[in-house]
Amino acid sequence: MPVTPMTTKEVAKKVINKESFFILDVRNEDAFQDWKVEGENVQYLNIPYFDLLDGVEEILPQLPQDKEVLVICAKEGSSIMVAEMLSEEGLTVSYLQGGMKAWSEHLEPVKVGDLKDGGELYQFVRIGKGCLSYMVVSNGEAALIDATRMTDVYMDFAKEISATITHVFDTHLHADHISGGRQIAEAVNATYWLPPKDAAEVVFQYEPLEEGNDVMIGNTTIQIQPLYSPGHTIGSTSFIIDDTYLLSGDILFIDSIGRPDLAGLAEDWVGDLRETLYKRYKALSDELIVLPAHFMIMEELNEDGSVSEKLGTLSEKNHGLNIEDEAVFREMVTGNLPPQPNAYQEIRETNMGKITPDDEKQREMEIGPNRCAVR
Amino acid sequence: MMNSDKVLDAKGLACPMPIVKTKKAMNELESGQVLEIHATDKGAKADLTAWAKSGGHDLVNHAEEGDVLKFWIKKG
Numbered sequence: 001m002p003v004t005p006m007t008t009k010e011v012a013k014k015v016i017n018k019e020s021f022f023i024l025d026v027r028n029e030d031a032f033q034d035w036k037v038e039g040e041n042v043q044y045l046n047i048p049y050f051d052l053l054d055g056v057e058e059i060l061p062q063l064p065q066d067k068e069v070l071v072i073c074a075k076e077g078s079s080i081m082v083a084e085m086l087s088e089e090g091l092t093v094s095y096l097q098g099g100m101k102a103w104s105e106h107l108e109p110v111k112v113g114d115l116k117d118g119g120e121l122y123q124f125v126r127i128g129k130g131c132l133s134y135m136v137v138s139n140g141e142a143a144l145i146d147a148t149r150m151t152d153v154y155m156d157f158a159k160e161i162s163a164t165i166t167h168v169f170d171t172h173l174h175a176d177h178i179s180g181g182r183q184i185a186e187a188v189n190a191t192y193w194l195p196p197k198d199a200a201e202v203v204f205q206y207e208p209l210e211e212g213n214d215v216m217i218g219n220t221t222i223q224i225q226p227l228y229s230p231g232h233t234i235g236s237t238s239f240i241i242d243d244t245y246l247l248s249g250d251i252l253f254i255d256s257i258g259r260p261d262l263a264g265l266a267e268d269w270v271g272d273l274r275e276t277l278y279k280r281y282k283a284l285s286d287e288l289i290v291l292p293a294h295f296m297i298m299e300e301l302n303e304d305g306s307v308s309e310k311l312g313t314l315s316e317k318n319h320g321l322n323i324e325d326e327a328v329f330r331e332m333v334t335g336n337l338p339p340q341p342n343a344y345q346e347i348r349e350t351n352m353g354k355i356t357p358d359d360e361k362q363r364e365m366e367i368g369p370n371r372c373a374v375r
Numbered sequence: 376m377m378n379s380d381k382v383l384d385a386k387g388l389a390c391p392m393p394i395v396k397t398k399k400a401m402n403e404l405e406s407g408q409v410l411e412i413h414a415t416d417k418g419a420k421a422d423l424t425a426w427a428k429s430g431g432h433d434l435v436n437h438a439e440e441g442d443v444l445k446f447w448i449k450k451g
Contacts, residue, residue, distance in 0.1 A: 028425035050394045050426040074418050078391040364417060 003083040005097040006070060008106035012127050015039040015298065016305035022067045026082050027074055035368045037072060037103060038298045049078035056085045063091065075099040101363055103128035107153045110306040112291065115242045119218060123291060123306050130295045130370045131177050132307055136241055138218030143167040144184060145239065145247055146293050149362060151180040155188065165190045167215055171249030171293060172236040173198035175262040176341035176370040178362050179351050195235030203353040209237050229280055231273025232258030246288040246311060251276055253292045254300040254309050256373035257320030259337055262344055266334040274329055277321055286312025294370050333374050342368040377436050377447045379411035380404060386415045386443060393419045394426055404450045409435065412446040419444055
């Protein structure tokens with residue numbers, strides 16, 4: 001039986017639809033433990049491909065007969081080899097085309113809602129890495145927020161819906177992924193905005209993103225209001241779009257809050273984080289729909305694959321917004337930090353324009369989960 | 376530099392070939408002998424380390440020279 005490739009798009013669809021399937025991940029154990037294709041109804045078996053070179057007979061009893069088996073490795077080469085061996089044993093198997101490398105880069109656009117004047121808001125879900133970026137569309141114009149380095153996806157999407165990208169924003173200087181913002185802005189001659197307090201060391205031109213500098217998209221009343229909300233980085237800025245959506249960047253997530261240590265000292269910024277979450281955000285309408293820049297676990301996805309929740313609901317349910325005692329809050333966000341994202345210092349330097357790694361190196365720097373939250 | 380009993384050139388090969396060839400070359404060595412491997416696949420480091428460990432071999436040294444990753448594995 002021939003082995004069939006499965007695209008990242010097909011796998012993303014299965015995961016979003018909570019389909020049940022079986023993954024045989026043939027990367028080494030450390031890589032698997034660190035990061036894998038997540039899904040609520042996925043079963044896993046991790047056997048490194050180098051333990052299967054002499055044959056797959058030994059693992060056959062561990063594979064399901066009644067379920068689809070998807071073989072996954074880092075780039076795809078080893079998964080094809082193992083899939084072919086399994087196929088020769090009579091199993092129907094497929095492999096993940098492009099491997100985890102492609103999975104890390106897959107973007108799934110999901111419409112989050114209509115804007116009051118007929119415009120639309122789209123969320124681009126980077127399902128393998130947990131990054132979320134946004135496109136606001138109104139009257140033939142588009143704004144991008146927190147774009148990833150897969151710049152073609154946004155530019156092609158804009159073209160498809162006949163919109164011109166006029167403004168590109170980053171809510172903060174990212175440490176977990178390489179921003180595509182500057183590159184897109186250059187390619188389509190759009191304005192690139194960065195919070196100046198995060199941009200002290202950048203080596204390129206940008207517009208300072210500061211509170212009060214509302215930006216119009218289209219000729220209607222879609223306002224992007226920068227709201228200074230430091231804590232994850234010193235410059236972190238949120239947006240309120242159309243009086244309805246709160247783009248919270250890496251400050252507030254669905255089931256966690258931003259970590260304050262990736263660009264400086266946790267001890268120094270935890271106070272800002274507290275102030276933003278407990279004073280500035282608490283003063284906003286509970287009806288605002290929070291759209292964060294990341295998700296951490298698949299349970300944070302809605303039925304349609306989008307990631308969003310009302311601010312009022314998060315105020316009740318997000319543990320990070322419900323720690324009355326400031327000392328306890330400090331301890332939670334500084335005392336118990338998860339490992340830092342892969343290559344985060346190099347990623348920050350790339351986003352400042354200080355270094356320009358080639359595509360292959362950029363891919364490698366971004367391997368693994370985003371790790372921007374504390375829970 | 377380390378002494379080796381055999382040198383395997385796996386430069387330019389993509390996963391899984393560096394390991395496939397390493398395993399084959401290792402079969403031709405005696406216990407205690409050292410295989411030197413040259414590879415350019417970035418994943419080779421983690422994979423060779425894990426493979427050596429699971430096979431009871433000893434990754435005695437590794438080095439990077441430009442784009443080339445070099446490994447010395449003593450057969451267990």
